[in-house]
Amino acid sequence: MSREPLPIAAEFPPPSLDAWRKLVEKDLKGKPFSSLQSPLEGGLSLKPLYTSEDVPSPVEPPGVAPYVRGTQPLGHTEGGWTVCQEYAGPDVDSTAESLRTDLERGAMGVWLLLDAPYGVDVKDAATLKRLLAHVPLERTPVHLEPARDVLAPASLLLQVADGLGIQRAALKGSLGIDPIGALARSGATKADVAATLREAAPLVTSLLKEAPGLRALLVSSRAWADAGATPVQELAWAIATGVEYLRELERAGVSPNDAARSVQFALSVGAHFFPEIARLRAARLLWAKVVAASGGSPEAQAMTLHARTASATKTKHDPWVNILRATSESFAAVVAGADSVSTTPFDEPLGTPDEQGRRLARNTQLILRDESSLNRVADPAGGSYYLEELTTEVARAAWAELQRIESLGGMSKALTQGDVARAIAESVAARDKAVRTRRLPIVGVSEFPHLGEAPVRREPHPTPVSTTEGGSLPLRPVRLAEAFESLRDASDRHLATLGVRPRAFMVSLGTVAEHTTRSTWIVNALSVGGIEADEHRDLKDAAQVAESFAKTGSPVAVISGPDAMYPEQVPALTQALKARGARFVAVAGRPGDHEAAFRAAGVDLFIYAGADLVQLLKTLHQQLGVA
Structure with missing residues (x-):
């Protein structure tokens, strides 16, 4: 047998x-x-094909x-990224026990959300010492993220370390001085942004000498x-925040080079896998450009990046799917080269996560590292025409938004003047429309809702109290699923009160082959609102349909079947149903040219793909007596 290579490709042009x-x-x-392009939020779109022509020049290693390809020559191949759990439990002692358990079982870092009701209530050094009782500070990165008072916790952590005799040079993590983040999160800061950074300037300078592994500032x-x-807004506003911190610290006597070396970034990672990889890569590119333009050294241009799985994508109903969402988001963060990653426990939307939720979140990253070996390759995304070009496009879009924010006077002014809230309201409205349809x-x-799911119970989160102190209303967290979840919640209350879920009579016309696709779709659509479909098939005529309906006692009837049967049967069925007590008749599918005739016969509603399903289901809830 010949061992000569067979160059098949060479035989074709x-x-x-x-x-x-x-x-x-x-x-x-x-x-x-x-029509082959896929639109993304922020005015971007994905092309159907990417080639070497999209990346004409080589990307730096x-x-x-x-x-762009990471801040370390070998990526995270030596030891991997930091598996960093987040904690916001209201009880200090139980949270301290959670820290101990997680660090013993694979977590490598700690991220503490502070200030009740947003996170752990730490008022003094003694409380923080209790919270960190099981955390070996000399080898465990500790990151603080206060919601209100951004300066006090920084000094408390240093007091705890000093009291335990731990050298500051051994400390790692970040102190969480983020006045713009506090302004956006709680609507209040104890001092304005410039004053806070002036007060923090001596600490920034001293930490660079005494504790180089501890970053004072957080974005x-x-x-x-x-x-x-x-995603583009989030990236642009994060970079704009960093720009303002560099500017204000320089006014306070800290060079941009030193200020940049004192900043830790923390970004959320959403559901769109490849665009999120590109966005985190673009974040490093943009920050490097900003620091370089400010006179910073190549070393200072390297972004320290923490990534967390997004809260907005998680759901209260069928929360087990959150495990899949968090896995995809964590995967994207790791491939993008994040230095540390926090995976949201699947039960976080329901309240304070329990040990099972934290274990599954922690093990998600351990599997990505130890079984998928994602730490063995430096920049897995590097060289992909698609991702390299998308990184550039995301960076350009975010840079344009950064320039717009700068034209307004910077990030803090954009917040206090309401520009950020207005922009978010527009984004939420567009996204909500996509969700509802x-x-x-x-x-x-x-x-694919699961009406029979067993509920998952957790201690609910405390409710934040709005404040206008500091000249800004807080930005209210939202989740994509909220509108539909409110419908399911109403159905659950109906079930708890009456012992049954709201139910609609449904007749499927024609043979199984003729009605299965549409009927399956409509059953699923009704279930989204917690409405059970009492489906009836093989009914011969309008009289039999009406007779079957009368026995159910439901006030609502739904007609489903092939379009070809509608012109003849829908008017007769509707009239027969209403004669037997139906208060409301809905038809599955678009009515097209027959809408006037169907409505004249008594049809009240049309349920079809692309309609505002939330509003349709609210209408059905009203007819079914669901409060």
Whole structure:
């Protein structure tokens, strides 16, 4: 047998992008080529194909400014990224026990949300010492994220370390001085941003000498990410916050080089896997450009990046699907080269996570590291035409938004003047429309709901109290699933009060082959609102349908079947149903040219793909007596 290589590809002419496009346009049969592009939030879109022409120049290797491919030459191949659990439990002692358990079982770092009702209530050094009783500070990174008083916790951590005789040079983590984040999260700071940073300037300088592993400043995007900002907005506003910190610290006598080396970034990672990878890579690029323009050294241009799985994507109903969501988001953060990652426990939307929720979150990262070996490759995304080009596009879009914020006078002014709230409101409205029409589906809530799921109970989170202190209203956290979850909650209350869920009579017309697709869709759509479909098939005529309906006692009837049968049967069925007591008749599918005739016969509602399903289900709830 010949061992000569068989160069099959060499026997064919190399394909060209133009030739491919001509074939695609032929197959589109008149549709525009743009129909193959997938729109993203922030005005971006994904092309159907990326080639070497999209990345004409080589990207710098990992460890080289502007650090698109990571800040370390070997990535996280030596030891991996830091598995960093987040904690916000209201009880200090139980949270301290959670810290002990998690650190013994694989967690490597601690991220503490502080200030009740947002996080752990730490008022003094003694309380913080109790909280960190089982945390070996000399080898465990500790990160603080206060919601209100951003200066006091920094000194408390240092007091605890000094009291335990731990050298400051051994400390790692961040102290969480983030006045803009506090302004956005709680609507109040004890001093304005400039005054806070002036007061923090001596600490920034001293820590660079005494505790180089401890970063004084934090840029957290949590407030606007949780409130519904687009990924591009979140990135741009985080960089804008960093710019303002550099500027104010320079006025306080700290060089941009030293200030940049004192900043820790913390970004949320959402559901769109590849765009989120590109966004985190773009974050390093933009920060490097900012620091370089400010006169910072290549070393100072390296971003220290913490990534957390997004809260907005998680659901209260069927919360087990949150495990899959958090896995995808953690995977994206790791592939993008985050230095530390926090995985949200699946039960976090329900209240304070329990040990099972924290264990599953922790083990998600351990599996990615130890079984998927994601720490063995430096920049797995590097060299992908798709991701390299998308990184550039995301960076350009975020830079344009950064310039807009700068034209307003900076991030703190954009917050206090209401520009950020206005922009978020527009983003939330657009996203809410996509959710309500199920163009943005939510598994377990707006798609494939499980009405028989066993409820998961947790101690509820305390309710934050709004304040206008400091000249700004707080940004309210929202989750994508809230509108649909309110419908399910109403159904659950109906079940608890009356012993049954709201139920609608449903007749499926035609043969099984003719009605199965639409009937299955409508049953699923009703279940989204917690409405059970009492489905009836093989009924011969309108009289039999009406007779079956009368026996159910339901005030609502739904007609489902093939479009071809509707013109003849829908008017007769509707009239027969209403004659036997139906207060409300809905038809599955778009009515088209027959809408006037159907409504004249008594049809009240049409349920179809692309409609505002939340509003349709609210209407059905009203008719079914669901409070």
